[in-house]
Amino acid sequence: MASDSSKKTIFAAMGANLAIAITKFIAAAITGSSAMISEGIHSVVDTGDQLLLLLGIHMSQKPADDRHPFGYGQELYFWTLIVAILIFAIGGGMSIYEGITHLINPSPLENPKWNYIVLVMAILFEGFSWTIALKEFLPTKGEQNFWQAIKNSKDPTVFTVLFEDSAAIAGLLVAFLGILLGHLLNNVYFDGIASIIIGIILAVVAVLLARESKGLLVGESADPQTIANIRSLCKTQSGVKEVIRLLTMQLAPQEVLLNLEIQFTKNLTGEEIASTVENLEAKIRHKHPEIKLIFIEAKSLAATRKSVENDEKK
Incomplete structure (x- = not known):
């Protein structure tokens, strides 16, 4: 808005x-x-x-x-x-x-x-x-x-x-x-x-x-500083091993859509993953209140290894 x-x-x-x-x-x-x-x-x-x-x-x-x-x-x-x-x-x-x-x-x-x-x-x-x-x-x-x-x-x-x-x-x-x-x-x-x-x-x-x-x-991303801040917040969040993909789109002057693809650390339970996601969302919204919509996709270690192996075979 x-x-x-x-x-x-x-x-x-x-x-x-x-x-x-x-x-x-x-x-x-x-x-x-x-x-x-x-x-x-x-x-x-x-x-x-x-x-x-x-x-x-x-x-x-x-x-x-x-x-x-x-x-x-x-x-x-x-x-x-x-x-x-x-x-x-x-x-x-x-x-x-x-x-x-x-x-x-x-x-x-x-x-x-x-x-x-x-x-x-x-x-x-x-x-x-x-x-x-x-x-x-x-x-x-x-x-x-x-x-x-x-x-x-x-x-x-x-x-x-x-x-x-x-x-x-x-x-x-x-x-x-x-x-x-x-x-x-x-x-x-x-x-x-x-x-x-x-x-x-x-x-x-x-x-x-x-x-x-x-x-x-046509769908411009958020400003570079905001993207860098979000990536930094993700890396400092306990339970997050790596940010695989970070996508943003500006919906309005003070409205941003955020899509995160994250690889979590090993051996996290379902409850721990849910807690990690909730804490990460809270941190992002506190730091950047203009981010109204957050979608987080979890990437397992097994899936990541398989993706890397497929890429190496090509």
């Missing part, structure tokens, strides 16, 4: 984007700026994206049933993928189209000061939203570098908002520069070029988001 802090990040971004979108379209109507129209489209898409993320969080919290025995946690990953597609198709595509249209049929800017006012306000609002997303993301980063932390993150809501806000700030700076150069040099083409660059920025961000969402949606 996504945390309350994730929802806070989304609501902050949604409020900022909605307010910015309105002011951008007003400025675009007054000045006729292509870059400003692109920025307005960008903010509308971002607002819709945050609504889809909230929908994903809501859908992922449905309880497990007969058709979905492991729950609906991956609904969140699906809707994050849809968000990436919308950013690419609507945000990036329409911005590039608007820029090309402006280059083919250029029109002079009117009252560009309104664009400057709106862009500065938008940068401040987006900066506020970006700061909140960054504060939520940094505690999960640990000693990893920024890109590793994003790749290993299992909560797409936070890094999606962080990506969107980063793209928004970059787009605003490009729009500001395009309008400024067009105004100073009296060149109507800079505005259209800025719109195309904004579209390219959005398309790149969308591809990165889609890549991360796809990995989670």
